[in-house]
Amino acid sequence: xxxxxxxxxxxxxxxxxxxxxxxxxxxxxxxxxxxxxxxxxxxxxxxxxxxxxxxxxxxxxxxxxxxxxxxxxxxxxxxxxxxxxxxxxxxxxxxxxxxxxxx
Numbered sequence: 001x002x003x004x005x006x007x008x009x010x011x012x013x014x015x016x017x018x019x020x021x022x023x024x025x026x027x028x029x030x031x032x033x034x035x036x037x038x039x040x041x042x043x044x045x046x047x048x049x050x051x052x053x054x055x056x057x058x059x060x061x062x063x064x065x066x067x068x069x070x071x072x073x074x075x076x077x078x079x080x081x082x083x084x085x086x087x088x089x090x091x092x093x094x095x096x097x098x099x100x101x102x103x
């Protein structure tokens with residue numbers, strides 16, 4: 001299949017998934033089990049995205065200044081600092097790590 005075929009197939013799957021959400025009975029969507037599952041999936045997907053962006057470098061895994069920035073941001077979140085402060089701390093630590101020679 002060509003690249004455009006895969007793109008169209010992905011679009012069709014995304015549309016079908018969204019349509020399925022509209023066609024489900026509302027009592028299913030309002031159940032406690034569904035809410036717990038959907039919130040757990042959201043956290044899992046966000047965690048996977050963060051881990052991929054922090055430790056992946058092309059086809060390999062790398063521990064570099066991004067890992068330091070993630071650790072600093074995690075500490076800032078643990079200390080319950082405002083979100084803007086967390087972002088600034090993470091960016092500062094990443095910049096300092098790169099200044100120190102980490103990739």
